[in-house]
Amino acid sequence: MDISTRLAPGLCLKNPILSASGTFAYGEEFSRMFDLSLLGGVVTKGISLLPKEGNPTPRVCETPCGMLNAIGLENIGIDAFIAEKLPFLCTFDTEVIVNFFGTDEDEYVQMAQRLNIDGVSAIEMNVSCPNIKKGGIEFGKDPKILNRLVAQVRKSTTKPLIVKLSPMVTNIGEMALAAQEGGADALTCSNTYPAMAIDENTWKPILGNITGGLSGPAIKPIALRIVWEVSRQAAIPVIASGGATSWRDVVQFLLAGASAVEIGSFSLRDPLCFGAIIQGLIRYMQNNGLESITEIIGRLKTA
């Protein structure tokens, strides 16, 4: 049986299960729980040129079947990442996908250049950071700006380039095509949904940052629709992100058109879920006489 999946020229995952950015840190903690080599790939916490302190606490909050986070992209910066984290990740037999962001076009380009090194299997560009200064948020909201940004980054790297889209846009298909035409190899659909929580006793927002991003099972139905919509419009592979918790969800995302699936918030709750999900997927394929996951991807029956 073949559960490998191709995301770009030169980027083939041995299975479609990835960690998600920001819920896996740089892999060390999870590596104490299971062998990271079992994953199709590891997606790192979002990295920036300089280290970032992030937002005031509380940074997370529980919601119905989900959670909000406003970590504020706290990270150790590219230098420390390359020196201290990347070598460790490279010791595993898995693809290392580095998530990154910048505060302006120049920073994105510099990051792409810095990450154009051995050990990095691909880069995932986050263009939906609500917490970065002027210009930042527009990257993921305006197709022209996105297209230009992606094109600049494309020129700066030979790595497979994945663009992670924001879900909260009027026309996600248009954003997907803008990224594709800019030279993206694949698209991650998608990031969290701007949201908030309020304490009716204190009359204050629960998060230090006032608003945060909604993730978890609550949003899975929207993520599924976005994957379906984008994968029918874009010619490049789609990576699903949003609320996956089980091999069932993974099969649903594959049917909707995803070539791989990131498991984010749920792995905070159940850190050992990855192995179970991969095993479940294999058993499902066995039970249904499927030889390759390409027999599932995009095969939703709508007629």
Next chain:
Amino acid sequence: MDISTRLAPGLCLKNPILSASGTFAYGEEFSRMFDLSLLGGVVTKGISLLPKEGNPTPRVCETPCGMLNAIGLENIGIDAFIAEKLPFLCTFDTEVIVNFFGTDEDEYVQMAQRLNIDGVSAIEMNVSCPNIKKGGIEFGKDPKILNRLVAQVRKSTTKPLIVKLSPMVTNIGEMALAAQEGGADALTCSNTYPAMAIDENTWKPILGNITGGLSGPAIKPIALRIVWEVSRQAAIPVIASGGATSWRDVVQFLLAGASAVEIGSFSLRDPLCFGAIIQGLIRYMQNNGLESITEIIGRLKTA
């Protein structure tokens, strides 16, 4: 204590609790369970010029802490509504807010004209119907088109005009201002989120319509953020819609800036929730020495 709330010149609800469109039909069924006069207002199922059959079944599906629906705006049409349903609704001591939609500008205008009659307290214009023909879906997606449509409808009626926005847009503040400048008296934030569900055994979408709208507690954190965002930008009152289940949720929406709150999906699950929510709100105000809900509305402490 004063829990009345003002939505427009000539539209003051005795309390901020409304039913939501599509989860209350035309009030008859609920009237057998409690006296509709206890509500601040009743929002009817969306009405169109001609009766509409709606989508194939299954039309609903359960999701984590929420549900999808793709009813397809099945309704009895304006003639039958005025003849058979409106007189009944007028027997209650509550405001009757008629939700409506059209397939083009002309139909919206005609609907507004037809509804400019005694017994109708206000009209709620649905500009986010995913199931209507060419042009329809753009009403709620493009600020210029929305502005023009609202302005046309505004000219056609003397009733308070509420515009119900779609949440799935890049910049909801811009849409809110477009509606406001078109002449809307109030804004409902917001409709359901386009989403889908897939059966991994049959490889088919669960809904007959393939996609549907996500509602219920799952989306409350997004709705809260939208209300907060819109109410700070718009000068007109905001009605919250999305996931409210309790007096706590209602207080949170008021703090975020809503002047009233619609209870939709949750009332399908717990049809007697309205009375409990209103009582809970009154008790909360008593316990906190609040004299008027204007002391709550928009008073979120963010500093």
Next chain:
Amino acid sequence: MEDCNALVKDNRQVARDTYLMTLACELSPFTPGQFLMLRLTGSCEPFLRRPLAILSCREGAVELLYKVKGRGTSLLAGKQKGEELSALGPLGKGFSDPRPDEEAVYIAGGTGLPPILAMAERIGRGHMIIGAYTKDDIPLWQRMQDIRGVEITAATEDGSMGMRGVATQALDDLLKKLQPPCVIYACGPAGMLKAAASLAKGFGARCEVSIEERMACGFGVCSACVVRTTTGNQRVCIQGPVFDAADIEWGQ
């Protein structure tokens, strides 16, 4: 119709994947075919209530018979004595009584047994057919035998009990032996209902079918549960679940 607190008094397995639950719950009198919308938890998960037909209701004790299908019914199967549910009902329109001159025929398949058994127990005369894949799928066999005046036939697809074949085959056989006027009460999979409706028509019998459709509210406000009829869409939860088979547009 009310929203009642319902305490689990008993909940036991009575056939493969099938449970009989007894609730302590004050319901208004019901007609067979009517159902409850059960809320399974106090939290919003699972969000929707589940529709289950009322099997019996006597002196504050309500019986439900259900098959474990998915998440909601699994949760239900795990409920223990003393746990609390909330039950909205009785909902919908039940079966009409047979006229005194009508021979009554009851036919059930799949999850369709509860309303049919309730009807047979209420009327106490006629012929009842229960269809299943195999013997182990048939619950409450002795109880059915005990209904005086009702003759019970089982039809199993694997032949492990009663006749080998589907329930509508047994219905066909039975009708050949009966004299009109006759009324058929049917509940089960769509295919079975359609076949029963067509046999009834051929025989000139009145036929009432109880239809299952996905529901959100169960009391008529959301329009989730429509079925096509000769007079347009009807809401199964409030205009049904029992319909005259002649009014249904059966489709394909």
Next chain:
Amino acid sequence: MEDCNALVKDNRQVARDTYLMTLACELSPFTPGQFLMLRLTGSCEPFLRRPLAILSCREGAVELLYKVKGRGTSLLAGKQKGEELSALGPLGKGFSDPRPDEEAVYIAGGTGLPPILAMAERIGRGHMIIGAYTKDDIPLWQRMQDIRGVEITAATEDGSMGMRGVATQALDDLLKKLQPPCVIYACGPAGMLKAAASLAKGFGARCEVSIEERMACGFGVCSACVVRTTTGNQRVCIQGPVFDAADIEWGQ
């Protein structure tokens, strides 16, 4: 650290809103201050695990002592013998032992008692202060009395037990009677920890504080739970919850 199935063996109220739960669960040996992330249900609601300090762990029996605050802890209080939870842990860095020459002082307030009591039971010498609003808020009083070698002082704000006042007032009084070197172990509300840290500094005592912060993962990957220290943000769940008080930037 593992993810263990944990069966509820006992769950009883031991003070106002406060419960003692015993779980059957195979944990690795723990250091006081370390905690578990408890998953309360099999469904995704509530979604996040809840952090609770380990009170004791002996022969496959783990004790937790918790105050009912919100939804998660209410759910926990409703768990009955035989129900299953999942427990991730032991997590985090616990208290360090006192040096042989150090006098040990333990101070707990609010939900801070479990790690402090665990530490006092482990070390078995020194002075322990427990602060509460009123007598009824103090659980396990007899058990604390029974720790040989540890002298217990209660401080209640309403004066219903022990001295009237807050725990740090009692700490101030105590320190005046002690000779350095001394180590203070503190867990409780932020205000109390800050005050204890400042008293410790004045006295020249080492002070270890166990800090509470909202968590999502509890094992270091999400960066939800940071606290400001002199060397930048640290994650409470993995670099704490126990920190040297001198390293914390206490703020306002």
